[in-house]
Amino acid sequence: MANKNFFIKTYGCQMNVNDSEKMAGILIREGYISVEDEKNADIVIVNTCSVREKAKEKLFSFLGKLNAIKKKREMKIVVTGCVSQLLKDEIRKRAPYVDIILGTNSYFKIKEAIQKQNYSDFQFYKQWIEIPFEPILRRNNFSAYVSIMEGCDSFCTYCVVPFSRGREKFRPSSSILKEIRFLEEQGFKEVQLLGQNVDSYRDPETGMDLASLLEKVAKTSSIPWIRFLTSHPVKFSIRIAEVMARYNQVLNSIHLPFQAGSNKILKLMNRGYTIEQYLKIIKKIKEIVPSIAISTDIIVGFPGETDEDFERTVEVLKEVEFENMFSFKYSPRPGTKAYYFEDDVPDKVKTERLIYLQNLQKDIQLKNNLKKIGKILRALTETVNKKNSDETVGRIESGRIVNIKGGKVGEFYDVLIEDAGPHNLKGSIWEGGFE
Template sequence: MNAHDSEKVIGTLEQQGYARVQEEDAAGLILYNTCSIRDKAEQKVFHRLNEYKKLQGEGKKFAVLGCVAQQEGEKIFEKAPYVSMVAGSASYRNLPEMLRRLEAGEERITGLDDRQTDLTFETEFTARSNPHRGYITIIEGCDKFCAYCVVPYTRGKERSRTAASVLVEAKKMVDLGFTEIQFLGQNVNSYRDPSGRMSFAELLVAVGELPGIRRVRFTTSHPRDFTRDIVQAIDDTPTLCDHIHLPVQSGSSAVLKAMSREYTREWYLERMSWIKAAKRDISITSDMIVGFPGETDADFEETITLVGEVKYDAVFAFKFSPRPNTPAVTMADSIPDELKSERLRILMDRQREIQREHYGRHLGEMQEVMVESYNPSRNQVVGRSSQNKTVNFSTAQIAQPPIGSYLSVRITQTLPNCLVGEAIADAEALPFVALQRVADFVVLN
């Protein structure tokens, strides 16, 4: 989501007459887009800002955008006095006006929105970095208020775009040659069309049926809003990717209650049963937190058994770290960091075993793979399957297949984190469009 926010910010600035450069030394304005979902990410922000201090004397101006900007507000000016602008993500629509004030000589500009705003950041000037795979934010903000999560305080309440505006943007992207579209949202399946025209599943199908589209993805879903019609839509619409990311966070109902997730282990497993009963083989991935305050050995063991029962294709796991303004800040963090690290190691070791075994089901399969890059040292092409798995493959072609093209690949080897194969025959090769940008500003994620 931060990467797509940067694309929209870049497009907005370019429309205002700014140009982009790749190096800080060549920039007159440096915008730093930030994340505060975990403590480590937030620490990096101020470490990086300190590195930029030496550039102040060169007349450069600095802006801090995103979640840390919204969270820290004007305190950033105290920690980094050389910063000229602080703007949360909900105020990006005001960037042209803020930039005019900056150019007029104003030294400290703040764009911080109340979380109750109903406005979304929609722009037709998105500077998409990939000419084949593009993002569309369909819902902003979050109303879930999980005990550990800072997002509702930094990105505001949930507010959805109309289905009509999403379809217009998707159609423009397909007309420009994009073959893969990914819907984004803090809780993307919490989407509610303000016009009442379409459900989330119906919007997925509508975009999946656009002529020229090859793949439609979405992330990240919330179990509380995950409905059976989403699985049905994937089953019925071949262009909808057979991959669902459904964060569970813990396998213990007691810990889930403490986290204010408002579902139980059994509720989550019921949704897993819907996915596993689908006609298509749908890949499942998840997020997990270990060491949440009060998590016992028995609670952690329930997470391990859940992993074994679901057999995820990938798990993104993290040690709990308290975030500002969240209820978890006031909870006694009774889990020593050493134990958190040990539990994280145990969880990822178990998941690696499962992936090693579970990926084996793809051996000998034919997979359609979208080309993403090349690995010259291994003489391999790197691509991604519809299930969002990395596929490293060889090809008998003398020329490398174009980035963004689709090939049929036979899987000859399975590893814990990727598939290995051989290209059999080209699918429709899509033309590679080279994008060149000239600029005198830089946006850093």
């Protein structure tokens, strides 16, 4: 193919975003040119997500659009990510015009895939495959994703990740630290250590765990903000909270999904803990880091969830007062164990439960955010406000969004919080001193 313009469309989580950044880096190093949309691309790579049914259907609708373009001019379509790993036959059947289907562990073979005819690779690698991090095309020049592990061994009964991403593979800490050193030299201000289950982390060379890795990053780098995502209550070590308390760079923010408040449902989900154990962890974290911001994930309407079970979820929400909540209606995913459970909660009830939780969480967030008015909080700005170009939009340590009068993108500001809603704060840059 003479022309080398490519566009990557990414669905799903931060891990997918990071894989797309890596693929873009590999292609740019080979002389390919990244373009802003599919209309100007000779090669379109679709990096897919299959965690929810909706994401899959969005993919097929996007592929339909690409086919309409492809009928008019030459275009190579590559599908990679979780849907391609799990549903290659469905893609072949429903979208026969797709040129290449590539599995989740093979994203680093994107150049070979594009250059060869009928290339496919769906194998899972048992060990971490290190690719050069220098060319990665980051989404900006101040906040970077750094992968530390991939895959999951937890096998929650509703989740496709162990099948779409394979078993856990850990990246040597020596490579992680090298990448962070490189980012530091480039002037990055924030790194987010990524993995499906970061608390499982074990350095394959030294056996170092996540708490020690965080400590090492904090001690050896001058990156001001360090985050990590996603945690699991069973694997979570309380030493992580101790590291947060000891090092300012390790932000006091954690995403710890509890999914359901009923022990019966947690067991059916194969989450591996009781709600009492979960609450005990939260209590300990709050004792060690009183200012901790905890966010969570919840699934409503899991098979067998009664009103009573749902009430337990509501109680947990009220008790913990999470900083943020990501809630979803259960939908059966083919290939998982729960797919064979009777999906017996009517969709109407799932919707009612979801709305109830979201309204409750909105009230909790508003109450917590109002307490921030009058405080001066550090924020890292990420964009210019699309609705008001005189404002920048940043995040404070907890991850809460703050709209700031003035400022430049990619900078730290101390912000005087002047107003608050349930989802964001408003403030202006504080230029006075601290008493």
